[in-house]
Every structure is written in structure tokens, then in C-alpha cells.
Amino acid sequence: MLANAKLFDAESLMNKEFDQMSTGQKKKATLLVAISFDTPMLLLDEPSNGLDMSAQVDLMKLVDSVAKKSQHTIILSSHDPVLMSEVTTQYIFVNEGTVIKTVDHSLSEAELRQMYEQLYQKAVIR
Secondary structure (H helix, E strand, C coil): CHHHHHHHHCHHHHCCHHHHHHHHHHHHHHCCCCCCCCEEEEEEEEEEEEHHCHHHHHHHHHHHHHHHCCEEEEECCCCCCHHHHCCCCCEEEEHHHHHHCEEECCCCCHHHHHHHHHHCCCCCCC
């Protein structure tokens, strides 16, 4: 876990009370705890919410590192196309509880936005 803490720039959280942390710090601490358990699957629901831009970059590095160096399957639920394009190798698009499309390779942010627009027939703000 200490290597992950260094990667996520979270050493300052190690001796801090959880209720004294900011929202972003709590998100980091919770993610580090989840990663420390040797479970075969991690489900991260909107992990970048509440994080500043620097912490979002750290998050992408951490998720990428964990995915490459462990046997964890990581499932991300997110509306953040930057995060999704940087760390995802498979996409499952869901609409009202039904899988409407799967893509078994990485997409660029532009490709991901275009796919979203096509599937959900909504204009995407760029």
C-alpha cells in the first residue's frame, strides 16, 4: 500500500483522521484502502468526483498502475471521458439498465465522445 500511497501523493494522509480530511482526501484514502485488499475486483463509481485536476491525474496513474501490476479487474463507472479514455481497455454502454454496446479496445477521448453521442443521440459539449 505504501507504494500506491506514494504514487497517489497521499503520504500526508497516513496519520490524518478521516473526518478531518477534505472530500478529495477522503476519496484518495478510500481508494487506497480498497486497493489494499486483495480482492479480484474493484468497482469504482465516479472516482474522479471531488478531485482537483492534479488529483485526477494521480488517480489515472494509480488506476493504470494497479490494473497493470495486479490481478484486479477494475470496473469504472464514470461520466469523465478523459479518465475513461486514459485508463479503460473495454467499455460497456448502458441505457436504463440494458447493455446497448460493448467495445473491447481503448478509445481516445474524441472517439469516446463520438460513440456516446451516437448511442445516446445527444450533443456533446466539447
